[in-house]
Amino acid sequence: MKKPALLLLPLLLGACAGKVTESHEYLLAAPALAAPVNAHTPVLLKPVTVAPYLDQEGIVLQTDGAEVHVARKNRWAEPLDAAVDRYLQVAIANAADRQVQAAPLSTDSALTSIQVRIHQLHGSTDGRVRLVAEWSVTSRDGEPGLYSFDVTTSQQTDGYGALVDAHALLLDQLAVAIAGSL
Numbered sequence: 746m747k748k749p750a751l752l753l754l755p756l757l758l759g760a761c762a763g764k765v766t767e768s769h770e771y772l773l774a775a776p777a778l779a780a781p782v783n784a785h786t787p788v789l790l791k792p793v794t795v796a797p798y799l800d801q802e803g804i805v806l807q808t809d810g811a812e813v814h815v816a817r818k819n820r821w822a823e824p825l826d827a828a829v830d831r832y833l834q835v836a837i838a839n840a841a842d843r844q845v846q847a848a849p850l851s852t853d854s855a856l857t858s859i860q861v862r863i864h865q866l867h868g869s870t871d872g873r874v875r876l877v878a879e880w881s882v883t884s885r886d887g888e889p890g891l892y893s894f895d896v897t898t899s900q901q902t903d904g905y906g907a908l909v910d911a912h913a914l915l916l917d918q919l920a921v922a923i924a925g926s927l
Contacts, residue, residue, distance in 0.1 A: 768818045771804065771909045773828040775835040776917070779842075788927060789848035789858040790837065793830040796864050800826065804905055805867040807875075813867065819905040829863060829916065836920030841927050858883050859923060866915070868908040872900045876915035882926050892926050894919050 799805055803815035821828065830847065837859070838845040848858060865877035875897045883889045896918055900907040 766818055768820070769905060770820050770822040771905065772822045773825070773832050773909065773912060773916075775832045776839060776913075778835050779839045785843045786856060787844040787846045788837070788841070789856050790830070790834050790845050791848050791858055791860045793826055793833060793861045793863065795826045795829060795862075795866070799863065799866055800824070804908065806908075807867050807869045809870075816905065825866075829861075829866075832913070832916050833861060833920055833923070836917055837923050840917075840921045840924035843924075843927070857885060857927065859927075861919075861923070866912060868900065868911065872903070873897050874900060874908060874911035874915060876912075876919060878919055880923055880926070882923075890926060892922070894922050 798813060801815060802820040803817055804819050804821065806814045806816065808814045834845050834847055837843075845859075859880055859882055861878060861880040863876070863878050865875050868874045875895075877893075877895045879891065879893045881889045881891050896915055898911055898914055900911045
């Protein structure tokens with residue numbers, strides 16, 4: 746009777762030792778577009794650029810001083826620059842009550858355009874989340890206005906899901922600041 750149990754023992758031990766940590770992918774889901782948007786001349790949002798250390802699949806945490814950790818099992822579901830670009834397009838439109846269109850780098854100089862650069866967008870091991878960005882608004886007269894944003898918030902709970910929620914909260918605040926500069 747003991748032989749069948751002995752045969753199952755290596756299988757059970759192998760199953761426990763081979764347990765793989767589950768991977769998670771996160772979307773930076775843009776808010777719903779509020780309707781209606783005023784019929785002003787549209788604003789053009791040039792492609793958002795993110796700092797090179799953020800331009801990767803893993804979500805970034807600052808661990809100690811200037812050291813960063815890139816998560817291997819907690820990743821963005823799409824390139825961060827594309828996600829932030831789409832997010833800000835909707836969030837700025839909502840905050841400014843204006844139509845915001847995605848634009849290539851070279852745009853019609855007759856329209857107002859926005860160029861956003863994200864320098865920092867990461868969490869830290871103590872639950873703080875920071876967004877450092879700058880943007881320029883080039884109006885029809887061609888004279889650019891330069892602006893900066895540096896805000897830190899705290900995650901509501903632990904975990905990468907809460908970190909992504911804090912990223913969205915900071916991007917909403919950035920969108921309000923950008924809308925105020927139009």
